[in-house]
Amino acid sequence: MEPPAPAASLGEFDLIAKYFTPPVRRAALGVGDDCALLASAPGTQLAISSDMLVEGRHFLSTVAPDRLGHKALAVNLSDLAACGARPVAFTLALALPFVDEALLAGFSAGLLALAREHDCELIGGDTTRGPLNVCITVFGEVPAGAALLRSTARPGDDLYVSGTLGDARLALEVFRGNVALPGTEFDAVRRAMELPAPRVALGIALRGLATSAIDVSDGLLGDLAHIRRGSGVGATLDVDGLPRSAVLGGLSVALQREYLLAGGDDYELVFSAAARDADAVQAAARTAGVPVTRIGRIDAEPGLRLVDGHGQPVEHRYGSFDHFRSAAAPA
């Protein structure tokens, strides 16, 4: 039922102790008891999110272990960012086919480096043998009632996105052999795919300002659809105005649009804000050190309308990335 363990391998408890027991400062009790203990400060709520990463779907076998550790936490921190929550702590459950010390050393280094950067403590978890699987549950703190939601966009609001879109998808297509890029350009987009920077500071800066927010993990159109449906609104997007890297800008218009609109794995924030708050949004972006671009508006009329730089309608059949479909779903 299971492969034999290497004779000299570390056991489960040894490897938890060796790789996953950093000192705990904020939680009352961390790795090593049945439960970790955590309290929310008075007047705050804990924002909680779980993401599971599976080889071949969320990362490739070619990823360096430290980048895998980074990304596993980054995609969870991105969910906190989308809620405007400040990271506090996380748990890690990890299935490994065998005890691979090179993988574990790299994975924990990348994971814990990003955790330190965001002052987010590893407080517990589980390790087991099985097909490679990383499941992280992350905890953030947000003032009660201040969390950014998907369901509160209002007609007339401006629509924004942080950073640039599409590079992670471009890197994936290079790995798939569908696009060729020079080495330095490939390195740049590969970093976007493997080392996403969760927009935590931006999410916090947008509290009280953004009227809705979500992180772009399944592609802009798919994640925007969650805002549209959750808020009962429509949206108009300026396709030519979507922010993109110089590398992406070198592709054909058709590929650019596909990767920008339905790329996946971007981990940028898409959010709405009142038109009168345009200056405040740009000030928040400067505070967070992340560029944000106005990309459209929220409409009362349901549905999604894509327009080009001249305001002309753009035909589309772009979908979102869905972990249970092989083809993209219609937007």
Added chain:
Amino acid sequence: MEPPAPAASLGEFDLIAKYFTPPVRRAALGVGDDCALLASAPGTQLAISSDMLVEGRHFLSTVAPDRLGHKALAVNLSDLAACGARPVAFTLALALPFVDEALLAGFSAGLLALAREHDCELIGGDTTRGPLNVCITVFGEVPAGAALLRSTARPGDDLYVSGTLGDARLALEVFRGNVALPGTEFDAVRRAMELPAPRVALGIALRGLATSAIDVSDGLLGDLAHIRRGSGVGATLDVDGLPRSAVLGGLSVALQREYLLAGGDDYELVFSAAARDADAVQAAARTAGVPVTRIGRIDAEPGLRLVDGHGQPVEHRYGSFDHFRSAAAPA
């Protein structure tokens, strides 16, 4: 890189909506936004635990889906029980090779039935395609400072265990073809393996009474070793006094001892309490409706001593179940 999806399959968001969106009452925000929101009540702490279940290690392919759903949550609730925490909420991350509606319907029915029984809400999670993997993170509430720990047993304390031990391991050995049992006896021990009852009420009743506690998931000796090491104490166990079912009592003494001491998957509580509190412990057990048996004592002298019903030493080389070793580790 991945198998094609069945043409008419549900997508990721459809199946979340269909199977995993019960109404949320306690959390401020549940399944369907980037994060769930939860606050700890004043004067309380959140106890948090994550467990990952992998086919072939934590369950067999023969398990009925509703029992798998039950067990996935039960093993997590058992960690809360070991801390004396009252269940509040949980997140579910689920990887499935394909959208198997029969499995999902049964799994969610068993999962949510146990959740209702313990008033524990599903507040968020993730679904993806991949080798079958269930990762649950559970949240419980405990008065600040009242959590039962592994690290606080004291020399002279009595040692107890709840329920009976060894039946789950016996069922596994029947599946493995190493032991034969009549059908009705097999059904009984198979229930112990597939439908463990987390000792939540007992854990809560033991607050302020047990001086240490842990749940028996990797075998009595292995989990008792965590108490011994965490508390810097030793222990003496009466092997003949360990509580066992009539079915287990029908095996050879050697097999009984192996399954009682190093069986695994018991999900009973082993805990210590002051000798003067023996009556209070039994009263707590009656309140919780779970029998508890005194099985030994905590010693100042490090190490583990096994004795038989006459107080004579029992030679042993029993280990604990370790998810990264093929053979048991020495106790």
